[in-house]
Amino acid sequence: xxxxxxxxxxxxxxxRQIQAAAMKVFSxxxxxxxxxxxxxxxxxxxxxxxxxxxxxKQEILLSILEGHVLIEPLAxxxxxxxxxxxxxxxxxxxxxxxxxxxxxxxxxxxxxxxxLRDDYIRKMYRKQAVKPAMKIVEDYLRMRMEAGDFSPSLxxxxxxxxxxxxxxxxxxxxxxxxxxxxxxxxxxRIAGELAHFVLSGLGERMEKEDxxxxxDGLGDIRNGGVA
Amino acid sequence: xxxxxxxxxxxxxxxRQIQAAAMKVFSxxxxxxxxxxxxxxxxxxxxxxxxxxxxxKQEILLSILEGHVLIEPLAxxxxxxxxxxxxxxxxxxxxxxxxxxxxxxxxxxxxxxxxLRDDYIRKMYRKQAVKPAMKIVEDYLRMRMEAGDFSPSLxxxxxxxxxxxxxxxxxxxxxxxxxxxxxxxxxxRIAGELAHFVLSGLGERMEKEDxxxxxDGLGDIRNGGVA
Amino acid sequence: xxxxxxxxxxxxxxxRQIQAAAMKVFSxxxxxxxxxxxxxxxxxxxxxxxxxxxxxKQEILLSILEGHVLIEPLAxxxxxxxxxxxxxxxxxxxxxxxxxxxxxxxxxxxxxxxxLRDDYIRKMYRKQAVKPAMKIVEDYLRMRMEAGDFSPSLxxxxxxxxxxxxxxxxxxxxxxxxxxxxxxxxxxRIAGELAHFVLSGLGERMEKEDxxxxxDGLGDIRNGGVA
Amino acid sequence: xxxxxxxxxxxxxxxRQIQAAAMKVFSxxxxxxxxxxxxxxxxxxxxxxxxxxxxxKQEILLSILEGHVLIEPLAxxxxxxxxxxxxxxxxxxxxxxxxxxxxxxxxxxxxxxxxLRDDYIRKMYRKQAVKPAMKIVEDYLRMRMEAGDFSPSLxxxxxxxxxxxxxxxxxxxxxxxxxxxxxxxxxxRIAGELAHFVLSGLGERMEKEDxxxxxDGLGDIRNGGVA
DNA sequence: GATGAATGAGAGTTCATTCAT
DNA sequence: CATGAATGAACTCTCATTCAT
Numbered sequence: 008x009x010x011x012x013x014x015x016x017x018x019x020x021x022x023r024q025i026q027a028a029a030m031k032v033f034s035x036x037x038x039x040x041x042x043x044x045x046x047x048x049x050x051x052x053x054x055x056x057x058x059x060x061x062x063x064k065q066e067i068l069l070s071i072l073e074g075h076v077l078i079e080p081l082a083x084x085x086x087x088x089x090x091x092x093x094x095x096x097x098x099x100x101x102x103x104x105x106x107x108x109x110x111x112x113x114x115x116x117x118x119x120x121x122x123l124r125d126d127y128i129r130k131m132y133r134k135q136a137v138k139p140a141m142k143i144v145e146d147y148l149r150m151r152m153e154a155g156d157f158s159p160s161l162x163x164x165x166x167x168x169x170x171x172x173x174x175x176x177x178x179x180x181x182x183x184x185x186x187x188x189x190x191x192x193x194x195x196r197i198a199g200e201l202a203h204f205v206l207s208g209l210g211e212r213m214e215k216e217d218x219x220x221x222x223d224g225l226g227d228i229r230n231g232g233v234a
Numbered sequence: 235x236x237x238x239x240x241x242x243x244x245x246x247x248x249x250r251q252i253q254a255a256a257m258k259v260f261s262x263x264x265x266x267x268x269x270x271x272x273x274x275x276x277x278x279x280x281x282x283x284x285x286x287x288x289x290x291k292q293e294i295l296l297s298i299l300e301g302h303v304l305i306e307p308l309a310x311x312x313x314x315x316x317x318x319x320x321x322x323x324x325x326x327x328x329x330x331x332x333x334x335x336x337x338x339x340x341x342x343x344x345x346x347x348x349x350l351r352d353d354y355i356r357k358m359y360r361k362q363a364v365k366p367a368m369k370i371v372e373d374y375l376r377m378r379m380e381a382g383d384f385s386p387s388l389x390x391x392x393x394x395x396x397x398x399x400x401x402x403x404x405x406x407x408x409x410x411x412x413x414x415x416x417x418x419x420x421x422x423r424i425a426g427e428l429a430h431f432v433l434s435g436l437g438e439r440m441e442k443e444d445x446x447x448x449x450d451g452l453g454d455i456r457n458g459g460v461a
Numbered sequence: 462x463x464x465x466x467x468x469x470x471x472x473x474x475x476x477r478q479i480q481a482a483a484m485k486v487f488s489x490x491x492x493x494x495x496x497x498x499x500x501x502x503x504x505x506x507x508x509x510x511x512x513x514x515x516x517x518k519q520e521i522l523l524s525i526l527e528g529h530v531l532i533e534p535l536a537x538x539x540x541x542x543x544x545x546x547x548x549x550x551x552x553x554x555x556x557x558x559x560x561x562x563x564x565x566x567x568x569x570x571x572x573x574x575x576x577l578r579d580d581y582i583r584k585m586y587r588k589q590a591v592k593p594a595m596k597i598v599e600d601y602l603r604m605r606m607e608a609g610d611f612s613p614s615l616x617x618x619x620x621x622x623x624x625x626x627x628x629x630x631x632x633x634x635x636x637x638x639x640x641x642x643x644x645x646x647x648x649x650r651i652a653g654e655l656a657h658f659v660l661s662g663l664g665e666r667m668e669k670e671d672x673x674x675x676x677d678g679l680g681d682i683r684n685g686g687v688a
Numbered sequence: 689x690x691x692x693x694x695x696x697x698x699x700x701x702x703x704r705q706i707q708a709a710a711m712k713v714f715s716x717x718x719x720x721x722x723x724x725x726x727x728x729x730x731x732x733x734x735x736x737x738x739x740x741x742x743x744x745k746q747e748i749l750l751s752i753l754e755g756h757v758l759i760e761p762l763a764x765x766x767x768x769x770x771x772x773x774x775x776x777x778x779x780x781x782x783x784x785x786x787x788x789x790x791x792x793x794x795x796x797x798x799x800x801x802x803x804l805r806d807d808y809i810r811k812m813y814r815k816q817a818v819k820p821a822m823k824i825v826e827d828y829l830r831m832r833m834e835a836g837d838f839s840p841s842l843x844x845x846x847x848x849x850x851x852x853x854x855x856x857x858x859x860x861x862x863x864x865x866x867x868x869x870x871x872x873x874x875x876x877r878i879a880g881e882l883a884h885f886v887l888s889g890l891g892e893r894m895e896k897e898d899x900x901x902x903x904d905g906l907g908d909i910r911n912g913g914v915a
Numbered sequence: 916g917a918t919g920a921a922t923g924a925g926a927g928t929t930c931a932t933t934c935a936t
Numbered sequence: 937c938a939t940g941a942a943t944g945a946a947c948t949c950t951c952a953t954t955c956a957t
Contacts, residue, residue, distance in 0.1 A: 037347060039266020042930060053939045055933080064931065113350050120264060120347045123340055123409055137410055148436070157436045165427040166436065172403025173396055180395050180402070182350055183364055200392040208435030209375070209384045209393065244920090270948060280922045285949065471916095491805060493720020496951060507918045509954080518952065547891075567804055574718060574801045577794055577863055591864050602890070611890045619881040620890065626857025627850055634849050634856070636804055637818055654846040662889030663829070663838045663847065664774075698941090724927060734943045739928065 022060050022070070024050050029067045034113040038068060038121060068121060072128055075118065075136060085147045093156065097202035098195070101174060105194045108178030109185075115178070141167055170205065177201070249287050249297070251277050256294045261340040265295060265348055295348060299359055302345065308367070312374045320383065324429035328401065329421050335405030336412075336419065342405070368394055397432065404428075476514050476524070478504050483521045488567040492522060492575055522575060526582055529572065529590060539601045547610065551656035555628060556648045562632030563639075563646065569632070595621050624659065631655075703741050703751070705731050710748045715794040719749060719802055749802060753813055756799065762821070766828045774837065778883035782855060783875050789859030790866075790873065796859070822848050851886065858882070 028050030032041040043064060047054045061067045084100045091099075108115065122132045144167040151157040177197075185192065255277035259268040270291060274281045288294045311327045318326075335342065349359045371394040378384040404424075412419065482504035486495040497518060501508045515521045538554045545553075562569065576586045598621040605611040631651075639646065709731035713722040724745060728735045742748045765781045772780075789796060803813045825848040832838040858878075866873065 035351070037264055037266045037351060039264045039268075041266075043932080044930075047940095054931090055939050055941095056937080058932070059937070116343070116347050116350050119406060119410075120343050123343050124262070124264060129410060133410055137407070151436075158434065161431075161436065162427045165424055166431055168404055168407050169400055169428055169431055172405075172407050173400035174403065175406060176399025176401065176403035177395055178399075179346060180364070180399050183346075183356060183360055197392055200389045201396055204388075204393055204396055204435065206435045207385070208431065208433045209378075209388065241920095248920090269946085271946095281948090282923065282950075283921055286920065289949095291948070489805070491718060491720045491801060493718050493722075495720075497953080498951075501919095508952090509918050509920095510916080512953070513916070570797070570801050570804050573860060573864075574797050577797050578716070578718060583864060587864055591861070605890075612888070615885075615890065616881045619878055620885055622858055622861050623854055623882055623885055626859075626861050627854035628857065629860060630853025630855065630857035631849055632853075633800060633804075634818070634853050637800075637810060637814055651846055654843045655850055658842075658847055658850055658889065660889045660891045661839065662885065662887045662891075663832075663842065664887045664889075695941095702941095723925085725925095735927090736929080736944065737942055740941065745927070 018060070021052070021056075025052065025057055025060055025067065026071050026074070028052075030071055030114060033068070033071075034117045037117065069128070072118065072121070072132055073135070075132070085143060093151070093206060094199075094202050097205060098198045101198035101201045102194050104174045105178060105181070105192075105198060108174065109181055109192065109194075112178060112182035115175075116182075140171065144171060173201070173205075245287070248279075248283075252279065252284055252287055252294065253298050253301070255279075257298055257341060260295070260298075261344045264344060265291075296355070296358075299345065299348070299355060300362070302359070302363060309370055312370060320378070320433060321426075321429050324432060325422070325425045328425035328428045331401045332405060332408070332419075332421050332425060335401065336408055336421075339405055339409035342402075343409075367398065371398060400428070400432075472514070475506070475510075479506065479511055479514055479521065480525050480528070482506075484525055484568060487522070487525075488565075488571045491571060523582070523585075526572065526575070526586055527589070529586070535594070536597055539597060547605070547660060548653075548656050551659060552649070552652045555652035555655045558628045559632060559635070559646075559648050559652060562628065563635055563648075566632055566636035569629075570636075594625065598625060627655070627659075699741070702733075702737075706733065706738055706741055706748065707752050707755070709733075711752055711795060714749070714752075715792075715798045718798060719745075750809065750812075753799065753803070753809055754816070756813070756817060763824055766824060769828055769831065770835070774832070774887060775880075775883050778886060779876070779879045782879035782882045785855045786859060786862070786873075786875050786879060789855065790862055790875075793859055793863035796856075797863075821852065825852060854882070854886070 025046065029041070029046045032045045032049055035041075036045070041064075043054055043057060046067070047057055050057075057067075061070065084096065084103070087096060122129050145163045148157060148161060148163045148166055152159055152161055152163070181192065252273065256268070256273045259272045259276050262268075263272065268291075270281055270284060273294070274284055277284070284294075288297065308327060308331075311323065311330070314323060345359075349356050372390045375384060375388060375390045375393055379386055379388055379390070408419065479500065483495070483500045486499045486503055489495075490499070495518075497508055497511060500521070501511055504511075511521075515524065535554065535558075538550065538557070541550060576583050599617045602611060602615060602617045602620055606613055606615055606617070635646065706727065710722070710727045713726045713730055716722075717726070722745075724735055724738060727748070728738055731738075738748075742751065762781065762785075765777065765784070768777060799813075803810050826844045829838060829842060829844045829847055833840055833842055833844070862873065
């Protein structure tokens with residue numbers, strides 16, 4: 008390894024260290040109220056050092072957003088589409104998203120705030136995180152439609168956003184309704200209900216089978232993570 | 235009118251004037267970055283005057299949240315449940331919510347941020363806005379279930395949150411994806427799709443009829459507004 | 462009584478009302494930290510009204526100082542000189558001064574502060590309060606010297622200042638050492654000791670008699686007050 | 689010298705620099721009217737820097753008072769008791785105190801004001817400055833009484849306060865009566881008169897000898913300073 | 916005359932940023 | 937490179953003063 012490479016590695020490590028600390032502080036206090044001393048304390052790095060790796064506070068924020076992706080890891084799950092039952096697949100996905108989302112609501116909301124506030128950030132984020140994520144979901148829906156499993160009259164554009172939006176909205180609602188320290192939510196059950204609802208809607212119908220808890224042969228496709 | 239009554243009126247007017255300006259500035263810059271001079275400029279009022287009506291900047295925020303309701307006006311719509319077709323009813327509601335939400339994403343996100351950040355605010359908001367809102371929706375779902383129109387296996391608690399969350403999430407997504415000044419969204423069409431999706435799910439089924447645009451005998455129950 | 466006279470009376474009453482309130486607030490918080498709202502509250506008079514009677518906050522202070530005299534009422538006591546025993550006379554005077562002083566240390570210190578701070582005020586106060594007060598005391602000392610009762614080598618100028626200064630200093634020291642609410646001080650006893658000390662000094666000598674408490678035929682010349 | 693020691697030295701220097709500037713400004717304008725910019729200007733230091741060394745303006749005041757002693761250096765003089773003539777000793781002490789006091793009346797008055805105004809400060813000051821000072825004087829008086837040089841009927845508590853109070857009061861009176869720039873006061877003469885007065889009182893007696901100016905074999909115990 | 920809401924200059928305090936060590 | 941003391945602009949909040957009622 009070259010000298011310069013090693014230097015780059017150290018540089019990268021420091022940058023990530025600062026970003027992580029900043030993300031934490033931003034989430035807790037909001038960008039405006041977070042201070043550089045806060046971040047330096049959180050990162051265990053001197054104030055002056057931060058300015059070696061980032062020009063301004065604003066730049067720290069941008070660098071965080073640049074590296075942020077909405078649901079990329081979801082792709083792992085959706086690759087399994089067709090192999091597993093839709094109900095099971097969606098249950099798994101929803102569970103992962105809800106869990107991850109619930110643990111990171113503050114980060115999420117903070118990012119949303121900055122994204123909506125700033126034109127440049129919004130455009131960047133749209134292009135880099137939202138569009139790809141939507142494409143993944145839309146592709147999945149289209150595939151299942153063509154396979155004859157989903158209703159052919161589906162507007163994939165709207166449906167994809169409805170699905171993703173539903174998860175986002177749920178996370179926010181639960182974030183408001185539950186206290187952080189409270190008993191762990193029954194994400195599995197909730198995810199199952201959601202999957203059911205998503206597949207069948209509210210309207211009356213013949214229940215094909217009992218969804219939800221049924222053994223657990225799903226372990227193999229778990230742990231996709233959502234960042 | 236008594237002297238003191240007139241004074242109260244003026245006081246109320248000033249408070250609302252300040253709250254409106256604050257809401258605007260908070261939404262645009264975030265609570266932390268918004269300054270009292272910003273608010274005073276926006277309200278056309280001197281800095282000192284603001285402190286006659288509110289003790290601190292934080293108190294302005296609280297006073298705004300206290301007066302904030304999530305979906306109370308929705309009740310107007312839901313009162314019509316049963317009189318109108320579900321598809322039509324939901325279409326109307328979704329349309330109203332999406333429109334209103336889209337016009338106020340920033341406010342909404344800003345509020346969410348503060349709500350999630352601060353324990354006191356979160357508890358207040360939960361009790362005063364979220365809980366009542368959820369009750370309205372759950373009651374509606376339960377009623378329709380008992381009427382035999384919605385699936386009896388519905389978990390109303392989850393379903394209600396899924397519905398509300400879906401709208402919230404959609405608003406956020408569209409907020410990121412669309413530029414403010416862009417062509418007005420086709421809310422009516424989107425709302426129709428959503429209603430369809432919500433009632434029937436993604437799964438295949440016999441389409442009863444074509445949802446969406448069909449004449450327009452709905453004007454009578456429009457204009458409920460969502461605050 | 463003329464119309465205009467009545468008006469003047471009302472005006473005077475208002476001015477005094479404001480001065481009294483201001484004196485109280487100034488003593489408690491210091492001139493710099495005292496606010497016009499404080500004074501208006503204390504006086505039970507609207508803020509704006511105060512500005513009808515005084516141009517500025519500073520002017521209130523000046524008007525108070527103009528009307529302030531150091532020890533004029535002392536003259537009443539000193540008129541008795543020769544009629545009563547020196548020890549008794551001084552005891553009475555000291556007692557009155559200490560009592561009054563102790564009850565008004567804050568006022569006193571506040572005034573001192575402003576007097577020493579501001580050239581104009583100092584000159585005014587010097588001419589109007591200190592000089593006359595000193596003259597009274599010096600005249601008394603000289604009279605007693607000529608009567609052969611006080612040492613002929615006395616430097617009346619220094620002695621007068623030593624006497625008055627001693628009382629002032631004592632009041633300040635006791636003001637620091639005692640808490641306001643504490644047991645009432647034994648002013649009579651202290652005053653007796655002081656008188657003794659002042660007449661005989663620290664040096665050894667033959668005690669003529671036991672000073673201090675002895676009957677009480679002094680009631681007739683009490684209650685002179687010191688403003 | 690260690691790195692950290694050097695840092696401590698600098699820190700201490702800065703603190704003292706700020707305290708000195710603050711003391712000056714407080715004395716000139718009073719605590720309430722003195723501003724941080726005033727202090728920063730006087731100290732030749734940026735506003736923000738002050739807040740590195742002191743949390744608040746109030747804390748600067750407290751830190752000054754904590755380090756303030758009333759008459760500790762007096763002990764140096766009183767150690768000479770017995771070696772020198774009482775008249776000479778007192779003359780020296782009085783002279784030192786009057787000189788020092790006169791040069792610092794404003795500081796003194798300012799401190800008195802704050803001490804009397806604030807319970808916490810008063811208690812601190814009482815314990816730390818007044819009580820020890822009084823003890824020194826009382827001990828001296830008691831010693832001289834036991835030596836048979838001062839009257840045995842002396843109430844040392846009162847006498848000590850009378851002595852100290854006299855000096856304080858004199859300083860204040862001269863502070864009002866004299867302009868700062870005026871001809872230097874004849875402190876030596878005044879101190880001599882005071883010593884005489886203190887030792888012998890006002891009453892008539894046989895003058896033992898002529899006090900005051902008599903050669904000057906006192907230089908050796910001068911320059912004790914009074915802080 | 917009396918009132919107190921309105922004003923804005925100016926206070927105390929914070930913090931993004933720099934730079935000598 | 938790493939540090940954190942130093943800086944001063946900008947913030948929140950106060951209050952002497954004015955003026956329409």
